[in-house]
Amino acid sequence: MNMRSRAVYLALIIVICCLLAGCQGANKVETIIIDDKEDQQASNDELSLFEVKTIYPVMEGKSDQVYPLGWSNENALITLGAENYKFASTINRVEFPYVSQTKLWDERNSIFLFNNLIALSPDGKEAAFPVVENGAFTLKLFSLAGGNSELLGEITTDQLKFVRMTWSSNSRFLTYSIVNEADKQVKIGVYDRETRDTKWYSLAQNGSNSKEFFALHSIHVSNDGESAVIVKYVARQLMLEVGQWSGDKFKSKYEHPISSEGWVEWIHQDQIAFVGPDGNLYAYDLRNAVVSLLLRDIGLFRLSDDRKFIAFCQDGDSVFAARLYGNNVLNMKQIYQGIIPAQMAWSPDNGKLLLSGSKKYDIAQPMAETQAFKGMQSLVIEFN
Structure with missing residues (x-):
C-alpha cells in the first residue's frame, strides 16, 4: 500500500470513529436536551399563567354571609347563603366581578348544614344536600341550571x-353514606348521573371497636x-x-394515615394524592x-380539573401554584399570603383560583353565633 493509500485509509478510519463516537454522544445528549427543552418551554408558559393579574374580593362587605362551594363556570361561583353559624337556606350564583348574587335555591322551610353536608358537582351543574321537608329529612339532587330537584332518598335524624x-x-x-339502623352497618350509595340509578355497598367491619366504623370522614370514587x-x-x-368495589362490598388494598384535613384527590384513574400526618x-x-x-411541609x-396544576399552602398562610407533571411538582410560585385557606378551587379554564379562609388573628377569636363565618374572606385570584 503506497503512502497516499495509507493516508486515505487512515483518514477514513478517523472519520468513521468520529462519526461513531459522535452518534453515541448525540444519542445521550439528545435525550436529555429534548426533555429539558420540552420542560423549559412548558415552564415558561406555565410561569406566565401564575403571574397574578387581579385579585377580586367575593361579595366584599358581606363575606361573613357567604361560603363559596366552587365554580359554576369560568366567570361565576356557587355559594351558600348563611343566616347563622350552623345553618344555611340559600344556594346562590355570584357572577363576575363577584359583587352581587342571584338566588338559585331559596326554601325557607328547608334547611341544610352549610358546609360538610352539601356537595357541588365539579362541573358546577348540580348540588346534593339534605333538606327538611314536612318534619322529615330527605336527600336532594338539585339542578343549578334547570332549577328542578331529584329525590335521592329519605333518612332519619x-x-x-x-x-x-x-x-x-x-x-x-x-x-353518599348512611348507617343502617337495623344492623348499624355503614351503607354507601354510588349514584350514577348518566343512568340515574344507585348501587349500594357495605363497609365491612374489621375490628372489635364498633364506634370506629361510624366515624366515616369521606368517600372518593374514581371516574x-x-x-x-x-x-x-x-x-x-x-x-x-x-380499594375496589367487589360485589356489594368494599375490598381494601392499601392503607395509610392522612392529615387532619382529610383531603384526597384522584390524579388519574390509577393514582391518588393525599397529605400524610407528617x-x-x-x-x-x-x-x-x-x-x-x-x-414537603x-x-x-x-x-385543577384537568390535573395539570396544583394549588397548595405552606407556612399556614402562604399559597402557591405549580405544575403537576407525572410525580414532579414544577414551577412553584407564591401567589398570595395572608389567609389560612379553608377552601381552594381552580376555575374550569385554570385562569383563576378561588381562595377562602381567615387570617390567623380571626381564627384565634371565638365565633359568634350570629355570624356564619366570622373573619372568613373569599378572593378570586386571576392570572395573566
Missing part, C-alpha cells in the same frame, strides 16, 4: 349524623366508579383505604403499589 357526600372528579358519580378511597377515623387518627404530599399508584413523595391542596 340519626342517619343524618353519618351522611357524607362527594363527587367523582368527572361529575358522573355521587357517593369509572370501580375504585374508591375511604377516609375514616380510627383511634382518633384519620386513615385512608384504597405534612408531606404523597401519590399512591394502584398499578404497582408505589408511594411517591411530591411535596404543606397544608391544604387542590388539583
Whole structure:
C-alpha cells in the first residue's frame, strides 16, 4: 500500500470513529436536551399563567354571609347563603366581578348544614344536600341550571349524623353514606348521573371497636366508579383505604394515615394524592403499589380539573401554584399570603383560583353565633 493509500485509509478510519463516537454522544445528549427543552418551554408558559393579574374580593362587605362551594363556570361561583353559624337556606350564583348574587335555591322551610353536608358537582351543574321537608329529612339532587330537584332518598335524624357526600372528579358519580339502623352497618350509595340509578355497598367491619366504623370522614370514587378511597377515623387518627368495589362490598388494598384535613384527590384513574400526618404530599399508584413523595411541609391542596396544576399552602398562610407533571411538582410560585385557606378551587379554564379562609388573628377569636363565618374572606385570584 503506497503512502497516499495509507493516508486515505487512515483518514477514513478517523472519520468513521468520529462519526461513531459522535452518534453515541448525540444519542445521550439528545435525550436529555429534548426533555429539558420540552420542560423549559412548558415552564415558561406555565410561569406566565401564575403571574397574578387581579385579585377580586367575593361579595366584599358581606363575606361573613357567604361560603363559596366552587365554580359554576369560568366567570361565576356557587355559594351558600348563611343566616347563622350552623345553618344555611340559600344556594346562590355570584357572577363576575363577584359583587352581587342571584338566588338559585331559596326554601325557607328547608334547611341544610352549610358546609360538610352539601356537595357541588365539579362541573358546577348540580348540588346534593339534605333538606327538611314536612318534619322529615330527605336527600336532594338539585339542578343549578334547570332549577328542578331529584329525590335521592329519605333518612332519619340519626342517619343524618353519618351522611357524607362527594363527587367523582368527572361529575358522573355521587357517593353518599348512611348507617343502617337495623344492623348499624355503614351503607354507601354510588349514584350514577348518566343512568340515574344507585348501587349500594357495605363497609365491612374489621375490628372489635364498633364506634370506629361510624366515624366515616369521606368517600372518593374514581371516574369509572370501580375504585374508591375511604377516609375514616380510627383511634382518633384519620386513615385512608384504597380499594375496589367487589360485589356489594368494599375490598381494601392499601392503607395509610392522612392529615387532619382529610383531603384526597384522584390524579388519574390509577393514582391518588393525599397529605400524610407528617405534612408531606404523597401519590399512591394502584398499578404497582408505589408511594411517591411530591411535596414537603404543606397544608391544604387542590388539583385543577384537568390535573395539570396544583394549588397548595405552606407556612399556614402562604399559597402557591405549580405544575403537576407525572410525580414532579414544577414551577412553584407564591401567589398570595395572608389567609389560612379553608377552601381552594381552580376555575374550569385554570385562569383563576378561588381562595377562602381567615387570617390567623380571626381564627384565634371565638365565633359568634350570629355570624356564619366570622373573619372568613373569599378572593378570586386571576392570572395573566
